[in-house]
Amino acid sequence: MEKLINEFSLGLFFWQTLLFIALLLLLRKFAWKPILNAVNEREEGIREALTSAENARKEMQNLNADNEKLLKEARAERDSMMKDAREIKESMLTEAKDEAKAEAGKIIASAQATIQSEKQAAIAEIKSQVAELSIGIAEKVVRKELANDKDQSQLIEQLLKEVTIS
Amino acid sequence: MVGAGLVVIGVGIGIGRIGGSAMDAIARQPEAYGKIQTAMLIAAALIEGIGFAALFAVS
Amino acid sequence: MQRKTLLKILILFLVLNVVHVNAQHEDEHTESSELSLKESQKLERKEYIQHHLLDSYDFNLFSYKKDNGEKAHVGFPLPIILWDNGLQLFSSSKFHHGETVAENNGNYYKIDHNKIYKTDASGTINYDDHHHAINDKPLDFSFTKGAFMILLTCILMFLLFTSLAKSYVKNGGISKGFGRLFEPVVLYIRDDIAIPNIGEKKYKRYMPYLLTIFFFIWFLNIFGLTPLGVNVTGNIAVTVALALLTFLITNFTGTKDYWKHIFDPLGDTLPWFGKIPLYIILIPIELLGIIIKPFSLLIRLYANMQAGHIVLMSLIGLMFFFKSWFGSTLSFGLSFAISLIEVLVALLQAYIFTMLSALYFGFAAEEHEHHDEASAH
Numbered sequence: 331m332e333k334l335i336n337e338f339s340l341g342l343f344f345w346q347t348l349l350f351i352a353l354l355l356l357l358r359k360f361a362w363k364p365i366l367n368a369v370n371e372r373e374e375g376i377r378e379a380l381t382s383a384e385n386a387r388k389e390m391q392n393l394n395a396d397n398e399k400l401l402k403e404a405r406a407e408r409d410s411m412m413k414d415a416r417e418i419k420e421s422m423l424t425e426a427k428d429e430a431k432a433e434a435g436k437i438i439a440s441a442q443a444t445i446q447s448e449k450q451a452a453i454a455e456i457k458s459q460v461a462e463l464s465i466g467i468a469e470k471v472v473r474k475e476l477a478n479d480k481d482q483s484q485l486i487e488q489l490l491k492e493v494t495i496s
Numbered sequence: 497m498v499g500a501g502l503v504v505i506g507v508g509i510g511i512g513r514i515g516g517s518a519m520d521a522i523a524r525q526p527e528a529y530g531k532i533q534t535a536m537l538i539a540a541a542l543i544e545g546i547g548f549a550a551l552f553a554v555s
Numbered sequence: 556m557q558r559k560t561l562l563k564i565l566i567l568f569l570v571l572n573v574v575h576v577n578a579q580h581e582d583e584h585t586e587s588s589e590l591s592l593k594e595s596q597k598l599e600r601k602e603y604i605q606h607h608l609l610d611s612y613d614f615n616l617f618s619y620k621k622d623n624g625e626k627a628h629v630g631f632p633l634p635i636i637l638w639d640n641g642l643q644l645f646s647s648s649k650f651h652h653g654e655t656v657a658e659n660n661g662n663y664y665k666i667d668h669n670k671i672y673k674t675d676a677s678g679t680i681n682y683d684d685h686h687h688a689i690n691d692k693p694l695d696f697s698f699t700k701g702a703f704m705i706l707l708t709c710i711l712m713f714l715l716f717t718s719l720a721k722s723y724v725k726n727g728g729i730s731k732g733f734g735r736l737f738e739p740v741v742l743y744i745r746d747d748i749a750i751p752n753i754g755e756k757k758y759k760r761y762m763p764y765l766l767t768i769f770f771f772i773w774f775l776n777i778f779g780l781t782p783l784g785v786n787v788t789g790n791i792a793v794t795v796a797l798a799l800l801t802f803l804i805t806n807f808t809g810t811k812d813y814w815k816h817i818f819d820p821l822g823d824t825l826p827w828f829g830k831i832p833l834y835i836i837l838i839p840i841e842l843l844g845i846i847i848k849p850f851s852l853l854i855r856l857y858a859n860m861q862a863g864h865i866v867l868m869s870l871i872g873l874m875f876f877f878k879s880w881f882g883s884t885l886s887f888g889l890s891f892a893i894s895l896i897e898v899l900v901a902l903l904q905a906y907i908f909t910m911l912s913a914l915y916f917g918f919a920a921e922e923h924e925h926h927d928e929a930s931a932h
Contacts, residue, residue: 545851
């Protein structure tokens, strides 16, 4: 202990304290602050770059996923559209067929009805013409035949007979 | 002189034990190497400081 | 490649150290004639080593003996600044390397055992029974060899780190040049010393001090290993000044929790009447701890550097003691190995000083309760 105290020199202590504090203050201002700031800034920059790269990567991934999704959706839509179209086609076809059938049926039916009515009308006309003709014939015959009474009555008799038979 | 010897023996044992325990700890947990080394140095330095103080006190 | 260069530099330094010691050795060899040769050699070696460890008033690179028997010193004088009834300023060349009496403004001074004493014109120094000089000692603020080295280191550090700081601006955030070597060290101090010990929130306040003290101690330690061999960090005055700064910073930045930890370490775990008998012992211990912490810092640095230099110089001295090719080679190898270890110690001591300073700052800056650490110191 005595040796230590003996060795202690106030002069060197003074110079050491003075120079060291001066060095500390000077370096703090001119060296450590700029150095630490620069290093911090650099590290901050690196960290930012890393995070932004990571973000970009994620975004890229998201974009890829989106694209895939879009593609899938488009494909599904296309498929469904094709399916719909096919269905529509089919339904249209059947509808058209049914309609055509119905129309044809209607046409046939109306044609039949027309035929029937025409036939009826024709028959009626024929009947009336036959009747007229018969009356005409009958008139002529009657004019001629009914010259004598005997024949007259004979004819009436005959006619009456015929009528009852028919 | 005898006092100085005793001081050195004591400090030697102390620092030796710290070093040995640190080795054990590192062997057990090699991944904590840095932390163990720091703690070891600090403990050794504290003992060493007291040892030096005692050395200067006796001599 | 770099490692090889470093090794070469180290070997060169060692050789120069050897030459240095040899010159001194030859020089003092002729002076002692009364004692037996071996004893005188032993004494002069011891004296030489002790002299080397101490500060000195002039910057003496090496001394040798001229052919005509005159001693020659290579180096330069430094200013002597004394406060003795007014400022006394003169060059240390007046002392002629401590051999003569210096005169300034009618006052006479002489160096005895590396201290300046006031004497009469003939330079008589009176001793007491314990061979201690009892002459008047003027207040000595001389710019000694140690102070010169400190100034040199300060200038070097200032130039180095300001150039590093400038290179960041010039190169857009990337360092360039020689200062770049130290950027990883700066980052290491920040990430592995400051942040873990002080905490993310407050470490920035202490960073300038930690960085300065680390590089200052490291550089001075390394300078101590060069052939200049100035043992600055192995000087008690320097380590006291460094530890005093750590002490002051620790206690002036101490938070309420830090002081509470000292004066009320148990907190609410005991009622007040239970605390009193414990605190009679505990508080003095804690208060003592405040002083012991920096004291151990200064003693550790001083003792490590001092011890390193003593071992190194002794081993180099052994080379001249053996004077045989085998023994001298052996001690050369040994001293080389020790200088390698000293390079490591130079770094380690700087690291430990910084680390422990950071640890103490961490204690002082701590805000929250820390019961688990209460028993650690």
